[in-house]
Amino acid sequence: VLINKIDQVGKESLLPLIQKVQGELAPEEIVPISALKNDGLSRVVDLLVARLPEGPAYYPEDQYTEHDLRFLSAEIVREKVMQLLYQELPYSVATQVEEFKEEGDIPRIHVVIVVEKDSQKGIVIGNKGAMIKKIGELARKDIEAMVGKQVYLELFVKVVENWTKSERRLKELGIIQ
Structure with missing residues (x-):
């Protein structure tokens, strides 16, 4: 009681x-x-x-989520964008893995950061590329810590006007089903 x-x-x-x-x-x-x-x-x-009784293990002990590395990589990049630029950008930022190759020892991950305006693209890139470099460094460290090995992370910024108002775009970006 x-x-x-x-x-x-x-x-x-x-x-x-x-x-x-x-x-x-x-x-x-x-x-x-x-x-x-x-x-x-x-x-x-x-x-x-x-x-509470202990339930069955639905995943291997070393697996913490049902999401794959592609999804998690995109989410980590988006997290870093929002952490670093929360005052400058509205929440109209999406990320999408365009290429993911696990050839050799180092996975190659190409992530596109999607914004709605050219001015937002400039903010994400920053002065002489300083901001996108910082986003990439922080995201890469988190991804490497998660997978336990070195990764090659490449970031691109793409302007897709009014993507937040397009159901098709929202589906493409995995935001809605």
């Missing part, structure tokens, strides 16, 4: 309440909590985890 909102009653009122619940319900456990103040919640989680 969980007794919530203990932050709203004094300790002198709480003990009689716990004794009443124990007498009437005889629960296995009584956990006083305050969701507002995050008091006692870790105990609730521990109790729930202890009572």
Whole structure:
């Protein structure tokens, strides 16, 4: 039994309440909590985890997602664009892997960053290519950490006017089904 909102009653009122619940319900456990103040919640989680049966493994132990490296690479690049340019760009940025080759030891990944206007393209590229270089470096580090080996990541910026208003384009970019 969980007794919530203990932050709203004094300790002198709480003990009689716990004794009443124990007498009437005889629960296995009584956990006083305050969701507002995050008091006692870790105990609730521990109790729930202890009572939940372990389910079957749906994926190999070393696999953390059902998405492939192509999808994750595009998402990581988009994440870096948004982290670095959240103030300059609206959320009308998409990414798409145009080429993915796993020939030899180093996977080659070509990702297109899709924006709606030429001015946005300039922002993504940055002064003398500085911004796109930074995006690429950060994304490559994350991708390499994920796959445990070196990757060759190449980024391109493409303007597709009004892509956010085109159902066909949204489907092509994998944003909608």
